[in-house]
Amino acid sequence: MSTTKKLQSKASRKKKWGDITLQVVMTIVAILFLVPVFIIFNYSFKTKKELYLGNAFALPQSVNFDNYAAAYKKLNLGTTFFNTLLYTVISVLILALVCGMTAWAIARCKRRFFQFSYIYFIVGYLIPYEDWSLSELQERTALVQEFDRLADAIVSAGIETAETHEVVEEIFYEPVSKKCFA
């Protein structure tokens, strides 16, 4: 009885040491990973003189938000942030919808066309988008805007139809013959 107890405690002691070293190692790793972020955060409060002439790890003399104010002005943060937000929300909605639909269809339907479209889409992921120049981007945006206008036209036509027509439900009964016994 006592030997099993000893063996058990030995195993659990080993496990405990293993756990502790793992904990320590992961803590160090996490700290190392966060250090650059904190340093940049630190930098954001320093004045130009402190940045160039002082030690990199030193804390700023005073917490002043001058840099943030300057960044806000230069980036025109109000407008650009709103634009980015709008763009992100819309993209996420569209992507979630379209990708969800497409992926479901490709996964469910085993026909060759859909397998081909799977590869087709993968190919697109590989192409780096930085290869576009500004003018090409413009041409593409113009196309999208055309599509936009078309979509608007369709939607307004749809709304018109809905307003001038009424939806009526009718129930039909169809005679069906079923075999009850084999």
Add this chain to the structure above:
Amino acid sequence: MGRKKLTGSMDRQYLLLVLPGLIVFTIGIIIPMFLGLFYSITDRDGMSAQKTFVGLKNYLDLFRDSATRDAWWFTIRFTVWNTILQNVFALLFAVALDSGIRAQKLYRTALFIPCLISALIVGFIWLRMYSNVLPSINEMLGTEINFLLFGSKDTVLTGLLIANNWQWIGYWMMIYLAGLQSIPADLHEAAKIDGAGPVKRFFNVTCPMLAPSFTVCIVGITTGSLKVYDLLVASTRGGPGRASTSIIYQTYTTAINGRQFGYGSAMSISLVIVLLLVALVQVKILKKREIQV
């Protein structure tokens, strides 16, 4: 049963679901790619309206141009090292976090934060780290370690690898973590009962079950590394000299600064072909190892 059940209307409905994606995709990516293909056999300089056909001369020049060959060599080295390092560390950290230590969520967040920053900022941060922050450790501790990794062509790859891995390890770690947590616990129990130690269990139970995660991570890391650009623009700008110019960086400089649009298009088409081949080969090999549970 299978094919006969699919009526025409069901087919049409499936098609309808796929169509929006296909259309947007074609307009946005495939058509420009063909345009690029077209430009790659011309002499276009991006400004004058005329383009003269030069056939495959651009592609032949690609092989002769030593700057492009160097760019490819750098990109390949960067990709290989990245794939190895990021995979190994992401897997190690995922296993470490999955083994039931405390404050797991805290570590996950800490490691994941860098991938939320854009590559441009990451380049900016690490440029400052190497030239300002880390050397001041030398001042404080009185040591003489050389932290100026972006200053010489022998160390610039190391510097960039550190920066890139810092950014992305957390991301792939999450994928491995998800994969690890989807391994049914009874497989581990069964292996334990059979007397397998942790290392044996890792290689014979965990790794095979992680095969789908391997596929995603390896393909993702490889294609992402082959496309490295933002990081370089913000940190080394291809330097010192040309030591850290990636193939995309070379394409951009040639096509835009050097005004050789046709040649640049040929370069980017060659990159697309390589990416395609690499991805297809990887997917083929890795998919074979996957077990559908």
Add this chain to the structure above:
Amino acid sequence: MRFNNKTARILQLGSIRAIFSSWAYVRLYGNLGLLAEIPGEYVSRVLDAASVNVTVDGKVEGLVFNALYQGVYYNRAMFKENGWSVPETQADLQKIIDDCKAKGITPFASHMVDTWSIGNVTMQFMMNDVFNKDASWGDEFRGGTKSFAEDAAAQTAYQYNKLIFDNTFEDTFSLQQTDCDARMVNGEAAMKVSGSWSIQNFLDIDESFDFGIFPFPNQSGDSKLIFEPNITVMASAKSDKQDAINCFLDVLTGDQDLATQIYDFTKTASMLKDVAPTFENPSQSDIDKYAAEDRVVDVTLGNNQLVWGGFQEENAKDIAAWLLGDMSFEDCLKASDARVGTSSAS
């Protein structure tokens, strides 16, 4: 540079009237026939030296509004303290370099991690050693009569880079521009071959830093201070609103208060006759001195002969590789020769 093709196409359509741009494009667009001639009334309000290089086929097609100066910035207080005078010849410069090293001061501040800085100083060197003797060196280069491998003057210009590299910070290939300027202000270096973009950096770190500028000495001892036209106004040839353009040009060149405001805001040097900026620039006295002696030269000449993008920029990368020992000097020259195809904009 990314907007080249877009701007060219817009000019072709005539949909914008005039554009603020940079000197380089006058040649580019002028050669494509896209620009209209600037009326002589406004051209006469600009310094003559400024209109030389915006003339296409004898017609002035660009109005140079302001410029940036490039040369060697030096720490005036340090020069006075050590009894150095502004060097006119390479021998004078070498004396200052030796004296610096004896006193533990780094002669030159540089940040060669920025390959563009190498390209920039190389063009400064070529202006005073190659283009002052031969204004069409670039055309001859393309014609095959001149080459980097054979021309001693061009090689001298490249070799000046080595002179700087041997006498600058050890970590110049890892040094940020701002840190480099900080060290200069701190007194760790005596001189920096640069341009007026450094002025703001210097003053940001220390408002009382006293510095001057002199042209880098050449082989013949007669180097001129280099200026680079900055904002250049061009008009579209196809535009139908010529009077609106004229009105705009009139205000731009005629209203001296407005001009001064613009110069102060952009911290650039004036190209209008009788107008000078009033922002603080310790090197202004040196600039005025050289301008009065007519010892100034427009770098557009060099930049038109050998363009920046695709040529100067790529050569700079080879020079960096050579300085770091990764490439031999001969290979560096050969690579520059091999790029002859992209050395011109037309």
